[in-house]
Amino acid sequence: xxxxxxxxxxxxxxxxxxxxxxxxxxxxxxxxxxxxxxxxxxxxxxxxxxxxxxxxxxxxxxxxxxxxxxxxxxxxxxxxxxxxxxxxxxxxxxxxxxxxxxxxxxxxxxxxxxxxxxxxxxxxxxxxxxxxxxxxxxxxxxxxxxxxxxxxxxxxxxxxxxxxxxxxxxxxxxxxxxxxxxxxxxxxxxxxxxxxxxxxxxxxxxxxxxxxxxxxxxxxxxxxxxxxxxxxxxxxxxxxxxxxxxxxxxxxxxxxxxxxxxxxxxxxxxx
Amino acid sequence: xxxxxxxxxxxxxxxxxxxxxxxxxxxxxxxxxxxxxxxxxxxxxxxxxxxxxxxxxxxxxxxxxxxxxxxxxxxxxxxxxxxxxxxxxxxxxxxxxxxxxxxxxxxxxxxxxxxxxxxxxxxxxxxxxxxxxxxxxxxxxxxxxxxxxxxxxxxxxxxxxxxxxxxxxxxxxxxxxxxxxxxxxxxxxxxxxxxxxxxxxxxxxxxxxxxxxxxxxxxxxxxxxxxxxxxxxxxxxxxxxxxx
Numbered sequence: 001x002x003x004x005x006x007x008x009x010x011x012x013x014x015x016x017x018x019x020x021x022x023x024x025x026x027x028x029x030x031x032x033x034x035x036x037x038x039x040x041x042x043x044x045x046x047x048x049x050x051x052x053x054x055x056x057x058x059x060x061x062x063x064x065x066x067x068x069x070x071x072x073x074x075x076x077x078x079x080x081x082x083x084x085x086x087x088x089x090x091x092x093x094x095x096x097x098x099x100x101x102x103x104x105x106x107x108x109x110x111x112x113x114x115x116x117x118x119x120x121x122x123x124x125x126x127x128x129x130x131x132x133x134x135x136x137x138x139x140x141x142x143x144x145x146x147x148x149x150x151x152x153x154x155x156x157x158x159x160x161x162x163x164x165x166x167x168x169x170x171x172x173x174x175x176x177x178x179x180x181x182x183x184x185x186x187x188x189x190x191x192x193x194x195x196x197x198x199x200x201x202x203x204x205x206x207x208x209x210x211x212x213x214x215x216x217x218x219x220x221x222x223x224x225x226x227x228x229x230x231x232x233x234x235x236x237x238x239x240x241x242x243x244x245x246x247x248x249x250x251x252x253x254x255x256x257x258x259x260x261x262x263x264x265x266x267x268x269x270x271x
Numbered sequence: 272x273x274x275x276x277x278x279x280x281x282x283x284x285x286x287x288x289x290x291x292x293x294x295x296x297x298x299x300x301x302x303x304x305x306x307x308x309x310x311x312x313x314x315x316x317x318x319x320x321x322x323x324x325x326x327x328x329x330x331x332x333x334x335x336x337x338x339x340x341x342x343x344x345x346x347x348x349x350x351x352x353x354x355x356x357x358x359x360x361x362x363x364x365x366x367x368x369x370x371x372x373x374x375x376x377x378x379x380x381x382x383x384x385x386x387x388x389x390x391x392x393x394x395x396x397x398x399x400x401x402x403x404x405x406x407x408x409x410x411x412x413x414x415x416x417x418x419x420x421x422x423x424x425x426x427x428x429x430x431x432x433x434x435x436x437x438x439x440x441x442x443x444x445x446x447x448x449x450x451x452x453x454x455x456x457x458x459x460x461x462x463x464x465x466x467x468x469x470x471x472x473x474x475x476x477x478x479x480x481x482x483x484x485x486x487x488x489x490x491x492x493x494x495x496x497x498x499x500x501x502x503x504x505x506x507x508x509x510x511x512x513x514x515x
Contacts, residue, residue, distance in 0.1 A: 081288055081289060081292065082288070084292050085288050085291055085292050085295070088291070088292050088295035088296050088299070089295060091295065091296075091299045092295045092298050092299055092302075095298070095299050095302035095303060095306070096302065098302070098306055099302050099305060099306055161329045162326065162329035162330060162331040162332070163326060163329075163331050163332075164329050190326075192326060194312055194323070195323060195326035195327050195331075196327065197327035197328075197513065199327060199328065199511065199513065200327060200328050200329060203328065254329060255328070255329075255330075255354070255380050256354070256380070256381070256382045257351070257353050257354025257355070257380060257381060257382035257383060257384075258329060258330070258351075258353065258354060259352070259353055260329075
């Protein structure tokens with residue numbers, strides 16, 4: 001009996017030896033074992049006088065040459081896909097662990113959850129607020145500060161600096177208190193979205209044809225409203241205080257050494 | 272519970288192995304992107320972090336001229352079309368989310384016009400402070416630089432503050448490089464136990480630029496004759512900072 005059983009095992013060993021990926025080898029072996037068991041049961045059902053040992057012999061002989069079956073199985077079951085699958089499973093498990101342990105939710109879960117939920121609301125609010133400021137500066141909105149618009153411009157100027165396109169859209173000159181302030185829609189579009197950052201907005205400066213310089217570290221040179229940002233872009237209502245109403249043009253520059261030279265014509269007032 | 276999950280899993284349509292690999296790799300990519308997004312797309316190298324800060328401040332394209340330091344603290348001198356910038360990247364641990372990021376600073380952005388004399392805030396491999404010079408008059412091929420240093424820019428708590436001399440002049444000579452730069456290596460005093468230069472470099476090692484020390488630069492031609500003598504101060508720190 002044991003010898004017979006051994007003959008089934010050795011047939012299975014020979015037939016599956018060529019499958020190099022172990023999980024596949026075990027699965028195929030199980031499948032072949034089930035198949036053999038079915039065959040044995042069939043023989044015993046069809047020939048009730050046949051002993052189990054005889055049925056096993058017959059079943060094994062009907063399965064064919066184990067070497068030939070083994071070669072065919074080895075051809076079908078390529079190991080690299082199995083290894084790749086196993087590696088991909090490990091990678092998924094590692095990444096899940098990294099995501100659970102490594103993401104910022106561990107340090108302050110309440111604050112991070114609040115931030116994750118609140119930030120989109122805050123962004124939407126800032127966009128709405130900024131649109132309201134833009135409506136007042138260049139449109140029909142009513143200011144909630146002491147000021148009166150004295151000129152409106154449509155510049156539509158563009159320039160390249162580094163890997164970025166800097167554009168100036170609408171503009172408006174406002175009388176605010178004793179001085180005049182120029183507002184322009186300034187937008188930066190980065191070729192490389194990952195380089196976008198708000199800090200850049202603090203280093204623009206301007207000069208006019210009357211020889212006045214509006215340096216970036218001077219009070220009154222900055223922006224009104226919020227800085228809007230998206231993937232790879234920033235937009236702001238850039239502000240220059242105390243611009244002379246007699247100035248015919250204003251040139252927008254960036255840090256010393258960079259060659260941004262965006263000229264805004266202040267003589268072409270939009271009706 | 273485990274059996275319930277197993278049964279549920281078994282009820283799901285089973286994909287062929289090839290598609291399982293595709294699904295898993297897609298999940299890995301998605302999870303990697305999620306983690307990187309939550310970590311703020313951290314830079315992998317100090318110079319990568321510095322380049323990103325340069326990109327943010329529109330100082331691109333630029334070329335690396337000199338790098339000092341190694342490992343966690345590195346300083347860079349880069350040259351753009353019309354400007355020169357000096358900055359650093361220091362690897363710091365972020366207590367918010369248990370990872371390392373780079374504190375990157377742009378200390379100086381200088382127009383490439385006239386004489387440029389600028390010091391790198393991280394010591395070179397020979398433990399010297401490197402002062403880079405460009406824009407010298409034609410004919411100058413070598414030079415001598417004297418920098419008067421003092422303790423004013425140092426933290427009183429920093430390395431052996433009270434044992435250091437209050438002021439000292441450091442001198443170095445350099446030849447003109449092929450790219451037109453001079454790199455003066457101001458060396459520490461090897462025999463002194465407490466050298467002012469070492470103290471200054473230590474106190475600058477993480478945050479600061481080299482203070483606005485006065486310098487005197489003497490430029491010589493090939494025959495050793497004096498071409499020009501210039502006095503000035505090292506440029507102020509522009510303190511542009513990023514966290515990458």
